[in-house]
Amino acid sequence: MSLVVDILSAICLLTGSFLILSGVIGVIRFPDFYTRIHAAGITETLAASLILIGLMLIAGWGLVLFKLILILLFILFTSPTASHALGKAAWKSGLKPHGLVNKHDED
Amino acid sequence: MNNMFLIVTTITLLVVMALALIRAFAGPTVFDRVLAGNLFGTKVVLLIAVMGFLTGRPDFLDVALTYALINFISVIGILRFVEITRKSSPKEQS
Amino acid sequence: MRHIISIALMLSLIWLVNSGHYNPLQLSLGAISVFFVVWLAHRMDVVDHESQPIHLSKQLPIYYLWLIKKIVISNIDVARLVWQPKTSMTPHFQRLLISQKTDMGRVIYANSINLTPGTLSVDLKDDYVLVHSLTTDGMEELLQGEMAQRVKELE
Incomplete structure (x- = not known):
């Protein structure tokens, strides 16, 4: 039983690490600001959840588990708000997205 | 066995933070820098949590929770500051 | 109370x-x-149905399960885009009309758009939301409106 939990947590940690690396490489590689927000989004939703779930599996039942859940909930609640604030501030200050496929109506 | 994967995760997180810093220095607009700063902050939260398990002291989680709170508020604060400064000096818009 | x-x-x-x-x-x-x-x-008069949405608590778990599935799928899509050449990106930027009537519904909709990587709500007004998406598929999926329909059922 404990071996299964160990393997599950290892899978979660490794997948999370890989996704986090993909996300930050996207932040380096992607051509403009608006596309970079999407890449940062990977690291803040699924990758962070996977790493924290991996830690939860190691921690087992107890107070530590609830603290990890609290951290996870907090990250999931705040990250969409932070990215919306970033996108809105950039849009209001007149930063235009590059390389659009469709034409959009200007404000 | 678990320790090995925790170490791998720690090293990945450190590499990721270094790459985020590259974007923070290179980023052409101020928003790229704020985005990289936000990313760096979230990774610090994860790093503190993983390090707590690696050293066998889960008390570190309290620090991680506090850091998550401060990180979010600081990003919102910086964005408001940038917005207000841009409004008062529209000539600097790029 | x-x-x-x-x-x-x-x-x-x-x-x-x-x-x-x-x-x-x-x-x-x-x-x-x-x-x-x-x-x-x-x-401060902030204890009301907006800060404590207990009237939603019955339907929310089903919506969350659906949203988690969506988040996983779109995460894999964006991670695949990262490792592909730049030309495979097809960014879109357009307004979507929103059908939700309450503020709560609009906020849940915009937050769900933000939580799934690949789509980002940039501006939220009374009757439309400005969305930037990384691929054509992501925008078309929002235009089909399954997410909007599910959020509307929550209200």
């Missing part, structure tokens, strides 16, 4: 989880701080 009980329960839970010391003195100090915060929130 239900909202006050809900906020008190939530604060007590957070206090218990974060404290870890359960002797009488500290428990009573915790109870006092919970009462103080509830009183402050009541005085």
Whole structure:
């Protein structure tokens, strides 16, 4: 039983690490600001959840588990708000997205 | 066995933070820098949590929770500051 | 009244989880701080159906399950885009009309758009939301409106 939990947590940690690396490489590689927000989004939703779930599996039942859940909930609640604030501030200050496929109506 | 994967995760997180810093220095607009700063902050939260398990002291989680709170508020604060400064000096818009 | 009980329960839970010391003195100090915060929130008039959406609590778990599935799928899509050449990106930027009537519904919709990587809501007004998407598929999926329909059912 404990071996299964160990393997599950290892899978979660490794997948999370890989996704986090993909996300930050996207932040380096992607051509403009608006596309970079999407890449940062990977690291803040699924990758962070996977790493924290991996830690939860190691921690087992107890107070530590609830603290990890609290951290996870907090990250999931705040990250969409932070990215919306970033996108809105950039849009209001007149930063235009590059390389659009469709034409959009200007404000 | 678990320790090995925790170490791998720690090293990945450190590499990721270094790459985020590259974007923070290179980023052409101020928003790229704020985005990289936000990313760096979230990774610090994860790093503190993983390090707590690696050293066998889960008390570190309290620090991680506090850091998550401060990180979010600081990003919102910086964005408001940038917005207000841009409004008062529209000539600097790029 | 239900909202006050809900906020008190939530604060007590957070206090218990974060404290870890359960002797009488500290428990009573915790109870006092919970009462103080509830009183402050009541005085600020922020304890209502918006800060404590307990009328949603029945339908929310189903929506969350669906949303988690969506988040996993779109995460894999964006991660695949990262490792592909730049030309495979087809960014779109356009307004979507929104059908939700309440503020709560609009906020849930915009937050769900943000939580799935690949779509980002940039601006939210009364009747439209400005969305940037990384691929054509992501935009078309939003235009088909399954997410909007599900959020509307929540209201």
